[in-house]
Amino acid sequence: MDKLILVPLTMKHPLKQHIEEIITLTEKEFEFILSHFETIHKRKHQYLLQEGEIADKEFWIVKGCLKSYFIDEAGKEHILQFGMENWWVSDYESFVKQSRSKINIDCIEDCELLYITLENREKLTTEMHKMERFWAKKSKFGRIALQNRILSLLKNSSKERYELLLEQYPKLFQRVPKKLIAAYLGVSRETLSRLNS
Amino acid sequence: MDKLILVPLTMKHPLKQHIEEIITLTEKEFEFILSHFETIHKRKHQYLLQEGEIADKEFWIVKGCLKSYFIDEAGKEHILQFGMENWWVSDYESFVKQSRSKINIDCIEDCELLYITLENREKLTTEMHKMERFWAKKSKFGRIALQNRILSLLKNSSKERYELLLEQYPKLFQRVPKKLIAAYLGVSRETLSRLNS
DNA sequence: AGGATGTTAGGACAATTGTCACTATAAATT
DNA sequence: AATTTATAGTGACAATTGTCCTAACATCCT
Numbered sequence: 213m214d215k216l217i218l219v220p221l222t223m224k225h226p227l228k229q230h231i232e233e234i235i236t237l238t239e240k241e242f243e244f245i246l247s248h249f250e251t252i253h254k255r256k257h258q259y260l261l262q263e264g265e266i267a268d269k270e271f272w273i274v275k276g277c278l279k280s281y282f283i284d285e286a287g288k289e290h291i292l293q294f295g296m297e298n299w300w301v302s303d304y305e306s307f308v309k310q311s312r313s314k315i316n317i318d319c320i321e322d323c324e325l326l327y328i329t330l331e332n333r334e335k336l337t338t339e340m341h342k343m344e345r346f347w348a349k350k351s352k353f354g355r356i357a358l359q360n361r362i363l364s365l366l367k368n369s370s371k372e373r374y375e376l377l378l379e380q381y382p383k384l385f386q387r388v389p390k391k392l393i394a395a396y397l398g399v400s401r402e403t404l405s406r407l408n409s
Numbered sequence: 410m411d412k413l414i415l416v417p418l419t420m421k422h423p424l425k426q427h428i429e430e431i432i433t434l435t436e437k438e439f440e441f442i443l444s445h446f447e448t449i450h451k452r453k454h455q456y457l458l459q460e461g462e463i464a465d466k467e468f469w470i471v472k473g474c475l476k477s478y479f480i481d482e483a484g485k486e487h488i489l490q491f492g493m494e495n496w497w498v499s500d501y502e503s504f505v506k507q508s509r510s511k512i513n514i515d516c517i518e519d520c521e522l523l524y525i526t527l528e529n530r531e532k533l534t535t536e537m538h539k540m541e542r543f544w545a546k547k548s549k550f551g552r553i554a555l556q557n558r559i560l561s562l563l564k565n566s567s568k569e570r571y572e573l574l575l576e577q578y579p580k581l582f583q584r585v586p587k588k589l590i591a592a593y594l595g596v597s598r599e600t601l602s603r604l605n606s
Numbered sequence: 607a608g609g610a611t612g613t614t615a616g617g618a619c620a621a622t623t624g625t626c627a628c629t630a631t632a633a634a635t636t
Numbered sequence: 637a638a639t640t641t642a643t644a645g646t647g648a649c650a651a652t653t654g655t656c657c658t659a660a661c662a663t664c665c666t
Contacts, residue, residue, distance in 0.1 A: 290563040305553045351548055356502045358555040365562045366487040366595045398563045400654055405615055597624055602645055
């Protein structure tokens with residue numbers, strides 16, 4: 213029972229809008245791109261990827277909120293990335309190297325997702341050089357974001373990291389329990405709780 | 410007074426060897442690639458890039474050791490990356506976005522470097538699609554390395570991070586003062602010193 | 607509606623880490 | 637050779653953070 217998104221003819225598909233932030237597309241080109249994707253719905257607490265699996269899909273979040281994370285030997289959860297509308301999510305390492313994933317991805321809210329398989333992604337990049345450029349640019353910006361997160365982990369105190377996150381993604385705090393924010397920042401939830409007082 | 414590297418005819422240029430880990434090259438192709446690079450020598454304590462500058466070069470380390478780092482408001486040094494033989498170094502963010510760099514890169518030892526300007530890099534990628542693939546792959550692996558560093562910063566204690574680094578780059582400990590290792594791991598040098606006892 | 611589960615805050619204490627001070631040695635510079 | 641400068645270890649103390657605990661709500665599910 214797939215729900216369908218009803219998109220008025222005058223309204224751009226959100227993925228088209230997203231891709232056009234980087235490259236320009238004709239309507240025909242976008243339809244061709246979209247034909248390589250599938251829609252999937254997932255409910256809260258359902259997995260997109262589990263530790264040990266090999267990531268063969270990359271997801272684009274139409275609606276919803278999710279987390280990619282892992283559980284350490286002590287049972288503690290560490291969040292690598294949150295995902296919300298217009299974000300791409302996968303285990304990048306597993307997807308690129310076709311290795312077993314060290315992380316889990318699951319839904320914090322009911323999610324509507326578009327996904328592209330590795331196979332279709334490769335097809336699409338060879339069929340359409342524009343999309344290779346799109347993904348190359350995305351990859352570059354992804355890398356820059358990771359680099360800045362490392363800088364922040366080294367430089368900023370947990371309070372500063374908390375405030376920076378609040379500033380950058382205020383919406384996150386209304387959608388995600390604070391213990392997950394703590395797991396992202398790398399502090400215990402008690403410590404995070406004390407930062408407010 | 411440029412020193413020259415004398416490479417016997419039977420011996421591959423180290424950069425050729427490096428690139429051939431990912432793509433195959435004829436001798437002619439490599440010469441073409443190399444013609445886009447320049448050699449430069451830097452002495453210990455000399456900068457390749459300073460905060461506020463715009464990175465217009467990417468360096469490949471033939472010989473030597475360097476660090477990319479920044480100094481925070483409290484005057485503390487934080488090391489983003491060490492570089493040794495066969496590593497690529499630049500401020501990726503500044504290079505890609507042509508924005509002012511937040512970091513410094515300078516030499517821990519006398520260094521022999523090859524560099525390619527942004528201009529030549531773009532020329533080379535359009536002239537030779539193989540090299541676009543090479544750099545795309547390098548970029549992917551670079552991103553994976555950053556992701557794993559974040560995982561390690563979240564998951565591992567400073568002692569564990571120390572031991573993992575020692576395991577992965579034992580040579581680093583003979584070339585780099587321990588206070589720099591501490592600045593890379595994100596702990597004070599006193600704490601690092603106590604990890605041994 | 608009601609029980610189960612998940613979330614948040616806070617106290618008390620322990621463990622870790624940072625800071626400051628001092629010392630000793632090694633390396634670089636003149 | 638002598639003098640700076642850089643590096644490394646250690647003790648004492650403070651600050652931060654983690655762990656364990658309880659309690660109060662909120663949310664979810666049937």
